Amino acid sequence: MARQKHDERLHDRKFVRTFFTSPTAVEGEEDSATMIRSAAGLSGMQAPDVWVPDNEDATAPSMRDEGARNIIEVVSEEGADFPGEIHPRIVWFRGDPGTRHQCLTHLMEIADPDNGAIQHIDGFVIPEVGDIDDWKKADEVLTIVENEYDLEEGEIAMSVIVESGAAELAMGELRDEMGKPTNNLERLFMLVIGEVDYTKDMRAITPTGNLPSWPEVRHNTSRAASAAGLISVDGPYDDIRDVEGYRERMVDNQAKGLLGIWSLTPGQVVEANTNPLPPETSRWRMDTGGRTVDLEDDDGVQVYDGNRVSLEESDDEYTLRVGGDEQVLDEEDLREELLGIVEYVPSMDDIVDSMEEFEEAREGGTGAIAMERATTVRIDGVEVEVSNDRMWDEATYQAAMTPVSLFQDVYEHRPDQHDELAEMYSEDVVERAMDVGGA
Amino acid sequence: MARQKHDERLHDRKFVRTFFTSPTAVEGEEDSATMIRSAAGLSGMQAPDVWVPDNEDATAPSMRDEGARNIIEVVSEEGADFPGEIHPRIVWFRGDPGTRHQCLTHLMEIADPDNGAIQHIDGFVIPEVGDIDDWKKADEVLTIVENEYDLEEGEIAMSVIVESGAAELAMGELRDEMGKPTNNLERLFMLVIGEVDYTKDMRAITPTGNLPSWPEVRHNTSRAASAAGLISVDGPYDDIRDVEGYRERMVDNQAKGLLGIWSLTPGQVVEANTNPLPPETSRWRMDTGGRTVDLEDDDGVQVYDGNRVSLEESDDEYTLRVGGDEQVLDEEDLREELLGIVEYVPSMDDIVDSMEEFEEAREGGTGAIAMERATTVRIDGVEVEVSNDRMWDEATYQAAMTPVSLFQDVYEHRPDQHDELAEMYSEDVVERAMDVGGA
């Protein structure tokens, strides 16, 4: 295993959008492996970047031995064709040696090359880890398994579910611990938050029983991933019908650098595969006093057509009302006021344009250029031109590269999604997006 | 002292709702101990879980020697009958050896078994701690005192006030440090935030001079308590007349796992003893655009009777207005929209019901069940049925257990509150709540 330096990511995938769990054994079904059998057949946008046959919480304790055998059966048969990575979740508990021993037993069975599954398995997911010494115990279990079956030390990736205060603190030590000679923690791949158990461990209470939003643990997980060259993934969003809420959570996560999220259904997988990618089409939007709405494009004019914002013009004076606030403004002040509430959401095409423009300027010896965005906004029939510009330097350029790098990583590792991506963006945009950034 | 493992809590109380401070010596009173004498007589909901005769900030520096003697006098007389735990706060300062020496002097006096107080004292509260090595100094002072009076090493609990950036960072190291052979940090019991001094230490400024809300230090304190098996307590809310604000702070804290709070008056004690317990009666509430209001139950129909939300029906179409936003919806979409703004706050009775239901299902071999909540909502005379369901698995069940565990801990340790609890919930609900969770 290569010695890790800085925040280099050592595994194949540099980004993971989707972490999709399926119960490994369901009681009362004719084929107890039905759920993982059907998940194994997913492809395209419905197939996750990481598929997790879940032999822990999603599977009843009494079914887990059968679950381990089901993993072997399904993965040995279908694993070669599955388009994403495969990382089964196995049992573990920081506070119970019996559960940890069961982990070893299941691993020995699943990882036995004679069973034909390990060849298609990229790693395992360890839940309920505690402090860093507990992570090392899990790492050692994997090392023993690798040794038993003559696998390369560190070859099996390890991901953890962060669902205790102790594990949250342990993430702050990873960078120091991963270099030490007596462990193989470089095998670490994903840091996944488990908010339900975390809420229990933190003994948090909400009046409705809903989960707290836990902004700090999401920040700390993203930061640890950044510092240790890992990939951060948010936990399950259990109100499956609430697609809008799932999307809002992803946008909030992305602003924290937490680009992956758990999916409980193929429908959520599609949402979560798509959401972190830049949109196909750009749009302007307006903050109408606490609520942001998209403006409608009418032949290049951005039209606001609601009743939270109104605008009247009379003798060079403008009366602008936003929510309950009314202001009388001259044209200059109106323009500035609108600039404060209107913003542009660039498409993939726009982002690639801007990056190419910066690359060209940089080659010409210029370190910083102004990028202008201008449009006409129409409210209640009154039209106002707005424009803003932002300075781009090397740092801006590199920060803007993140969604493009994500796209490139997806495109490289998920040929099964090429058609859908080409349809979404057009072949031309895809090609330019793959070229930009010297990738 | 037992070796601590994982996040096990070693002290008698697993939860502390209330931390009530009283000045130990007031100048100009005939009886300088008047405040602690009257506090010592509290019982029932007016008596805190932890009572803190405060020989530090609440008492003038010149009165603290007298304060130490007052503690001895009052606690030796009244301590046996006090229904909560007793943890006097003594002087300490990370930056001043003189203050630390005064700590030792006061402790030697208060803890002398001949003075009859230490028998009723559960521990001491150390303010103004710095980094972890400073915590160890305070721990060592307690060890010396224990040695002097032939007490068991580690017998006296130690709680700290976190009121510096250094102490905030130290909390992240507790789990590692508490196991080391050269300290007795297992004596740690509560981590209490001291926001006024913390604000000073952080050099924060607000325009009005009010305290910042410090969400991060509250998270970090709760997390440290979780990781090290301790109990977290928020600092004083000094606008005593603002009961609503105190309640909101507690709800915000509880979502962080910070279940205890400082109380400055018996009135605040009653609020803080009651607030973290599940409510007696359930209710539905509605987010009316930034402000959440309870719906009124009219014979099973939940009625909204305000002017921020309106609903009109005409030919299978519904016009719903929330705040400034108006939408025209069909019945299906209306239902979904309402589901997004209406939520259920379960009573203790409901929570116990759900837990019993899950326990029964689990015994029958089912790992996850859907819990449905349904009702009829009436707005402007228009009635709409709404229902949602949530999947409960083992983790949900255990997370839902927190308020019940809190109740059980209270019930076990506070017989003086039994009557008030029975009156609040009814004997039957109390009994079922004590039974659930295999407690």
Add this chain to the structure above:
Amino acid sequence: MARQKHDERLHDRKFVRTFFTSPTAVEGEEDSATMIRSAAGLSGMQAPDVWVPDNEDATAPSMRDEGARNIIEVVSEEGADFPGEIHPRIVWFRGDPGTRHQCLTHLMEIADPDNGAIQHIDGFVIPEVGDIDDWKKADEVLTIVENEYDLEEGEIAMSVIVESGAAELAMGELRDEMGKPTNNLERLFMLVIGEVDYTKDMRAITPTGNLPSWPEVRHNTSRAASAAGLISVDGPYDDIRDVEGYRERMVDNQAKGLLGIWSLTPGQVVEANTNPLPPETSRWRMDTGGRTVDLEDDDGVQVYDGNRVSLEESDDEYTLRVGGDEQVLDEEDLREELLGIVEYVPSMDDIVDSMEEFEEAREGGTGAIAMERATTVRIDGVEVEVSNDRMWDEATYQAAMTPVSLFQDVYEHRPDQHDELAEMYSEDVVERAMDVGGA
């Protein structure tokens, strides 16, 4: 170098309001040093507390050797007269030894006493640091330079730009590391956040490409500064025309103890020099439902003159409407309701008054006093008297001291701003502010 204890700040300045960067070499100009030459001439409120000739990101890579020479030329000529401190930013990268070697080369040149610049330079700013061992490498480069030129070890201050998750984590270790014998980290002075690169390092994405607000890294930087006796500074606010946004950011920062901010223009310097100082005049303000507005003083009566709040009186009953919420109240409840939405922003004069009052009470043996604020509020012609009081004890007093200490630090180190400060506050207020707190 003195051994640092607790959170003692060892450098001359205990506060830094402004961190102003200028490109050291601009291509295509007749005089490539034009930007730093003009910056060197700033004084008074336009001159920053810390001026940063920026030989890193603001200067094109190809111009940086020339930039180093420009620093020498301009600082040797103008440095003696510059009223703030001078801390050039030089190149560094945690992941690239070549860049680190270039750092040493530039430093050797700039710090050579024969070049006449180092005599006026207070320290250097190191960007792109990684974990704590990387900070030590930068420290060692400075030690070598000091050794080479017979400067005292630790004499050159070092400040860092925190722009990676690794650096954010490193800040938590500073207090432990700064005492170790094999480094000179006591030279550390400022912790400066670099949000653009941090966003890149964290791989965060926002729909518009704007920077996330990163509350946690701002908290953690402020906390580290508090724990290690350093000064925290927020990164650049790149929408230069948005003065209101820049001010809001500063108010938000100040509530976190982050009192300094980057400035990109002399206009921003004026804003950032002024903003953390207490205002010249006090005012009352009202939360009108999500938006806070200043009340207008009409001869001691505070008048609300907008349309978000209305008040009507009829037969001892009051109808108060705030945003969309209407309540009918008696006089007592109205008073309480208004108390909840009206607040007082004290002027420097007021703050000094309160502190003097407390100092006097303390000398008289009283540890806590109530400070009352009362006024009459007029809404729609209806007048209501409101008053609140707040208990002040030693801790309140010390927390209130922060803006005054900041003022005192400014006054002591920035004689070039004396006239502007006297004009702002009056000579009398300045004199009393310098006297208070036993300074």
